[in-house]
Amino acid sequence: MQTSSLKREHDNPARGRLALGIVIGLIVGFLALFAILGMTMWLGERSNSIFQASDVQRGTRTAAVELRDALRTAESSQRGYLLTGNEIYLAPYDTAKARALQHLSDLAQRLETGSEPPPYLPRLHQAVAEKFREMDESVALKRSGADTEALSVIRSNRGKALMDEINVYLYGAMLDVDEKSTLSQLEQQDNAAMLRLVSIIATIVIILVVAAVTLNVLRNRREITQARDEVRAINVTLEERVERRTEELARARERAELLLAEVNHRVSNSLQLVAALVTMQAKTVTDEAARGALKETESRIQAISQIHKSLYTSNDVTSVALNDYLSVMLENLGRAMNKDGHSARLTSALDPISLPTDQSISLGVIATELVTNAFKYAYPAGQSGEIRVMLRMLKEGRAELVVQDDGIGVGASSRPGGTGLGSKIVAAMAAGLKTKVEYIDRTPGTAARMTFSTLQPA
Incomplete structure (x- = not known):
């Protein structure tokens, strides 16, 4: 019992320190893991938002480019018909006109869904409409045989001014998209760098926690080993004392039993003597x-x-x-x-x-x-x-x-x-x-x- 008590006295403080160190280490480690997890989830949500915005921006840029190309195709077909009078140029013109109107609607829809629609959007609709009226007018004059009037419409440079104005709006839209895309890329780079930094810091913290817990365990094991060696040394002498004490108690018990047997023997003899005396007295x-x-x-x-x-x-x-x-x-x-x-x-x-x-x-x-x-x-x-x-x-x-x-x-x-x-x-x-x-x-x-x-x- 004394050995067990000494062992508990040595082991309990060490176990308490070990348990406290492990609990603190686990708390710090879990906080680090939660930081990485939280940052990853936030960056994932942010990347998803950036990706969606980039998709909208790519669609906006594509619609602007397609609108510009459709206008150019329609203008080239119009000029080819005016110069040659060949009706074959009108088929690409009609197709390009339909494509241009479709891309204009798509571009307007994408620009209007933004937080701040551009102020030039109404004017862009008006300029495109005026451009197609100018081209439709020249084509109609050519078909009626009024070549001089049709060329005068061309020479008035009204169509070129409208096209230049439309190009300015479209280039502005594309530049705005490109700027936003650049900002999104920079933000993604910053987020990735932040994630790497948080991951590195959390990894270092986890490594330090594992190292601290390992050192604590090793130190605790060394203290327990030392305590057990001390207890073992005490136990050796204790066992010798217990053996000697046990032998002494056994001898004392044997002596006590012998003495008690002797006492009972003498009491029995004494009582027998008393009984004999009583018998003798009864006979008298x-x-x-x-x-x-x-x-x-x-x-x-x-x-x-x-x-x-x-x-x-x-x-x-x-x-x-x-x-x-x-x-x-x-x-x-x-x-x-x-x-x-x-x-x-x-x-x-x-x-x-x-x-x-x-x-x-x-x-x-x-x-x-x-x-x-x-x-x-x-x-x-x-x-x-x-x-x-x-x-x-x-x-x-x-x-x-x-x-x-x-x-x-x-x-x-x-x-x-x-x-x-x-x-x-x-x-x-x-x-x-x-x-x-x-x-x-x-x-x-x-x-x-x-x-x-x-x-x-x-």
Whole structure:
């Protein structure tokens, strides 16, 4: 126990520090991981927004370029028809016109969905419409044969001015798209750099946490090893002391058992001597009542003496085997009563039950009194019969002692009530066992019954 206590005293602080270090390390590591995760999620959302904006910007630029190309194609077809008069140029013109109007609608829709639609958008619609009216007018004049008027429309440079104006708007839209695309690319580069920086910092933090936890574990293991070595060294000397102490206790116990056996032997001899003196005294007494009282006293002394004899002849000096003890005591008691002229037969049926010494003495005295009373009062005037003593084990740590005869019986009015010395002794001994003796009229005969606990006191 001392070794375990020392080991716990050394291990508990180290384990506490290790647990605290690991908890702190895990918290820091998780915070670093959460930082990386949060930054990654935010950058992912931001990249998705930039990608969507870039897609819109690419569509806007594509629509502007397609509108410009469609206008140029329509203008080239118009000029080819005006110069040659060949209707074949009008098919590309119509197709280019339809494409230009479609791209203009697409461009306007994309520009209008922005946060701030450009102020030139209405003018762009107007300029494109005027450009197509100018071209449609020249084509119509050519078809009607008014070549001079058609060329005058061309020479007025109205169409060129409109085209230049449209190109300015389209170039402005494309430049704005290009500028936004450049800003988006720069933002993505900044975000990527930020992610790399956060990842590097978090990785360094995690590496430091792992290193700190590893060092803490190693230091804790070194401290535990050192503590165990100290405990082992203490344990070696402790085991030697325990072995010496155990040997001393074993020798002391042997001496105590020998002394206790010797004490029981001397007590038994002394009680036997007292019983012999009482017997000698009884032989000198002429009064039958006094002689009977001395005989009863001798029986009681013999019962107690037999207890001590059982103790010093047994390996266990703390308890008594009741079946062995009562068997010898009843045999001696029956022989003595027969010698005094009582002709009843004494039989017994005893279960193996053990009780502590003090309780065994009380039970032995009670059995002696009950059997003596049965010999004296159940079969008076030399009548013969049987006296049965039964010791039985009951359930739940309970046992019973029964002394039974087939004699004249005991009525309710003559039942022992504590008036005589024997009755007082029986009542006192039974109270010491926390029980009492009950007398049962069997008709014929009487049964004295007592139940008691066989459990050892705590």
